[in-house]
Amino acid sequence: MRVLYFGTYERWYPRNAQVISCLRRAGVEVQERHVPVWEANEHKWRAGAGAALRLAAAQARLLARPAAAAGADALLVGYPGHFDVPAARRVARGRPVVFNPLVSLADTFVSDRRRFRPGSVPARLLETVDRRALRAADLVVADTAANARHLRELGGLEPERTAVCFVGAEERLFHPVWRRPKQFTALFVGKMIPLHGLETVLDAARIAAEIPFRIVGNGQLEHLLRARPPNVDWVPWVDYERLPGELGDAGCALGVFGRSEKAARVIPNKAFQALACGTPLVTADTPAARELLVDGESALLVPPGDAEALAVAIRALAADAALAELIGADGLAVYTKRASEEVLGARWRGLLEILVG
Numbered sequence: 001m002r003v004l005y006f007g008t009y010e011r012w013y014p015r016n017a018q019v020i021s022c023l024r025r026a027g028v029e030v031q032e033r034h035v036p037v038w039e040a041n042e043h044k045w046r047a048g049a050g051a052a053l054r055l056a057a058a059q060a061r062l063l064a065r066p067a068a069a070a071g072a073d074a075l076l077v078g079y080p081g082h083f084d085v086p087a088a089r090r091v092a093r094g095r096p097v098v099f100n101p102l103v104s105l106a107d108t109f110v111s112d113r114r115r116f117r118p119g120s121v122p123a124r125l126l127e128t129v130d131r132r133a134l135r136a137a138d139l140v141v142a143d144t145a146a147n148a149r150h151l152r153e154l155g156g157l158e159p160e161r162t163a164v165c166f167v168g169a170e171e172r173l174f175h176p177v178w179r180r181p182k183q184f185t186a187l188f189v190g191k192m193i194p195l196h197g198l199e200t201v202l203d204a205a206r207i208a209a210e211i212p213f214r215i216v217g218n219g220q221l222e223h224l225l226r227a228r229p230p231n232v233d234w235v236p237w238v239d240y241e242r243l244p245g246e247l248g249d250a251g252c253a254l255g256v257f258g259r260s261e262k263a264a265r266v267i268p269n270k271a272f273q274a275l276a277c278g279t280p281l282v283t284a285d286t287p288a289a290r291e292l293l294v295d296g297e298s299a300l301l302v303p304p305g306d307a308e309a310l311a312v313a314i315r316a317l318a319a320d321a322a323l324a325e326l327i328g329a330d331g332l333a334v335y336t337k338r339a340s341e342e343v344l345g346a347r348w349r350g351l352l353e354i355l356v357g
Contacts, residue, residue: 001352002029002072006088008037008058009078012240014269015102015143016078018168018341019348026345028352031072033091035061038080055083062087073356074098077137080105085133096355099137104130104154107262131155139355141348143167144288146265165347166292166339167269169276173241177248178278178328184251184318185212186282189243189270192219196268197257197284199224203307205232208315216246247277252317252324255283259305267292275299275335280327282313298334300327 003023009016011034023030035058062084069075074095075088079102088097106126109115116122134140134155140162142148148162186205190196198221205213206229215225218236225234238246247253253274256263264286271289274281275298283289285301295301300317302309317324337343 001027001349001356002031003352004031004033004069004072004075005078006033006069006075006091007062007077007081007084008035008055009081009084010038011036013079014170014273015100015167018170018344019076019078019100019165021170021172022168022341022345023348024345025341026349028345028349033062033069059083059087063090069093069095074352076100076352079103082129082133085136089136096138096352097136098139098141098352098355099133100141101133101151102143103262103266104151106130106154107150127154137161139163139351141165141351144265144267144291146286146288146291150261150265163351165344165351167267167272168339168341168344169269169272169335171276171341173244174247174273174276175244176276176278176332177244178250178280179248180321180324181249181251183212185214185249186252186254186314187214187216187246187250187279188254189216189238189246190219190256190268191217192221192224194221195256195258195260195263195266197259197263197305200257200305200307200310201254202228202232204310204314205229207307207311211314211318214246214250216243243273244277247274247279250279252280252282252314252327254310254314255281255289255299257284257302257304257306257310263304264288271299272335272339275331275339278328278332280317280324281331282310282317292334292338293331294334296327298327298330 020030037054037058069091075092076098077084077088078100082105085099142151142164145164148164152162188201209231213232215234216238255271256268265288267288281299284304293299300313302313
């Protein structure tokens, strides 16, 4: 089977790199038709008018080479590819088009990052882009069942036009490395967006003042770190290839704790990366998390936005070596069984074979 991974997707974003890696591991020949737009922007959604012009030029380039799809059994549009699906439909010339959206643009900019007011002209335009992209695809593959339901409602899609495949982790980097460290540190890695619940993490650090916290990342809410408590160490940037080392040295990894509807529908990249490394995970108790994790077994789940509960969970792992080792081992076992590259590769290939067949 041959698949053309198509669009202006961010090539090294974990969801794209992981899907391509999984497909190739499953014996699928993956070719790429990629025109870069987002890679040069660390915070790509701030790119503004310049990105709009680059995006328009990229669409013209994508359409200029319809022969790129020759020999492909299907086209797979990567993230962020909401503007690319119509072009993929034209280039496909009857071949199936699969969309790997990861998020809704309207959900991201309006509900999560609050860049636009609900009901405003930009918000309505983003909803239109979302619907157009979702409806133009033969199959939309979401990262959780909760997100699949949301995308179906947003696009007005029949249930059979959506499927679910977890995000997983790139196993060329993320593999079992965790050993309980002598110095326990709670590790939070993120882009400082509202979904991640940075305020909750900082409040938990104030409550559990005896425990060191390490925060890696920057972004929209990094101004909150100016008033961080003394037990919080902040590193604005760590190379992606060094993240497994960070996870291996941590006492536990922290997921997402936001209270938004979007936060309830996702399991972030960093959660899968922690599980793949065998690092004990603490994250919010949400419908999405419950699709994969069991509280007290494969992770510690706490109510979203509850700093007190988060501090209690972190203290429990810091004080109980046996509990930390159990959570880390069971989390790794769940990852291996349900979200490894081998499992996800078979899932992606099966979806494509049904669609093509």
